[in-house]
Amino acid sequence: MSLLTLIGEPWADYGLVDSGHGRKLERYGPYRFIRPEPQAMWAPASADWDAHGEFVPGSDEEGGGRWRFDKPVPHEGWPLRWQEARFTAQTTPFRHLGFFPDMAPVWSWMRERLDGAGDPECLNLFGYTGVGTLALSAAGARMVHVDASKKSVEQARANAELSGMANRPIRWLVEDASKFTAREVRRGRRYDGILLDPPKFGRGPTGETWRLEEGLPGLIADCRRLLDDRSRFLFLTVYAVRMSALAIGELLRQELGDLGGTIEAGELGVREEARGLVLPTAIFARWSR
Numbered sequence: 001m002s003l004l005t006l007i008g009e010p011w012a013d014y015g016l017v018d019s020g021h022g023r024k025l026e027r028y029g030p031y032r033f034i035r036p037e038p039q040a041m042w043a044p045a046s047a048d049w050d051a052h053g054e055f056v057p058g059s060d061e062e063g064g065g066r067w068r069f070d071k072p073v074p075h076e077g078w079p080l081r082w083q084e085a086r087f088t089a090q091t092t093p094f095r096h097l098g099f100f101p102d103m104a105p106v107w108s109w110m111r112e113r114l115d116g117a118g119d120p121e122c123l124n125l126f127g128y129t130g131v132g133t134l135a136l137s138a139a140g141a142r143m144v145h146v147d148a149s150k151k152s153v154e155q156a157r158a159n160a161e162l163s164g165m166a167n168r169p170i171r172w173l174v175e176d177a178s179k180f181t182a183r184e185v186r187r188g189r190r191y192d193g194i195l196l197d198p199p200k201f202g203r204g205p206t207g208e209t210w211r212l213e214e215g216l217p218g219l220i221a222d223c224r225r226l227l228d229d230r231s232r233f234l235f236l237t238v239y240a241v242r243m244s245a246l247a248i249g250e251l252l253r254q255e256l257g258d259l260g261g262t263i264e265a266g267e268l269g270v271r272e273e274a275r276g277l278v279l280p281t282a283i284f285a286r287w288s289r
């Protein structure tokens with residue numbers, strides 16, 4: 001399997017402005033933020049970064065830290081836009097801004113896969129604040145959006161409202177992704193496309209433990225059972241885990257190979273505006289037909 005690089009280009013409301021010396025400078029609409037980025041080992045293009053705030057990491061590598069603001073930023077967030085989807089960006093305690101901008105080429109690719117599909121239905125597992133769900137819904141898909149966190153699902157519904165998409169056919173479910181998928185298999189359900197963005201570690205709504213390395217093979221096997229000879233795609237992203245794109249590509253090949261079609265794997269990255277270099281963000285594997 002040869003590996004691909006899927007590159008997120010800058011868009012009106014988001015760009016990776018500059019990167020280097022273990023940090024990155026990004027713009028989110030009218031606001032600019034500095035965040036830690038251990039993979040940016042090179043020197044930045046500019047020595048002088050002007051930002052509204054910076055996430056200062058704690059001493060422990062795994063998490064912790066806090067935002068420090070140099071200029072006022074709306075605490076309740078501000079609206080951003082990707083194509084038809086509108087959503088609220090916000091500085092969160094988890095270092096990020098409430099959505100993952102490097103997913104933009106994933107949203108575009110999935111929408112292209114639905115081209116010509118009659119009344120498609122797609123599943124978004126670990127759907128978080130729902131930008132992927134809205135991107136697919138705007139392309140005409142009926143959606144099932146699953147996340148274990150009530151708060152995330154509320155934010156996703158608020159983003160649907162902000163997008164003027166509150167009345168679209170979207171089921172918003174606070175459920176454990178693995179349990180829900182297994183239940184859909186027992187119900188004999190099928191989907192035209194599946195998007196999964198599982199975290200390294202998570203908890204279901206009633207305390208179910210999600211550990212990526214343990215849970216992923218069974219979850220992918222169940223996703224296979226929800227795909228059939230009319231299905232179009234499955235897209236899997238993995239962040240912040242010591243795992244190779246080849247490993248998740250081969251997992252898809254073992255579990256989905258009998259469907260025919262194409263299996264690809266590689267790295268997601270974001271184009272830096274200053275010099276055009278590509279900053280890696282995640283690994284992915286995908287199936288399509």
Ligand SMILES: C[S@@+](CC[C@H](N)C(=O)[O-])C[C@H]1O[C@@H](n2cnc3c(N)ncnc32)[C@H](O)[C@@H]1O
Pocket residue numbers: 100125126127128129146147148149152175176177178197198199200201202203204205208209210238239240
């Ligand atoms: C979008 S995913 C991964 C985000 C990011 N890429 C990362 O690596 O952290 C995070 C989402 O998964 C959800 N989640 C965690 N465990 C879950 C589970 N067992 N079932 C369903 N959703 C879960 C969380 O509530 C959160 O909204």
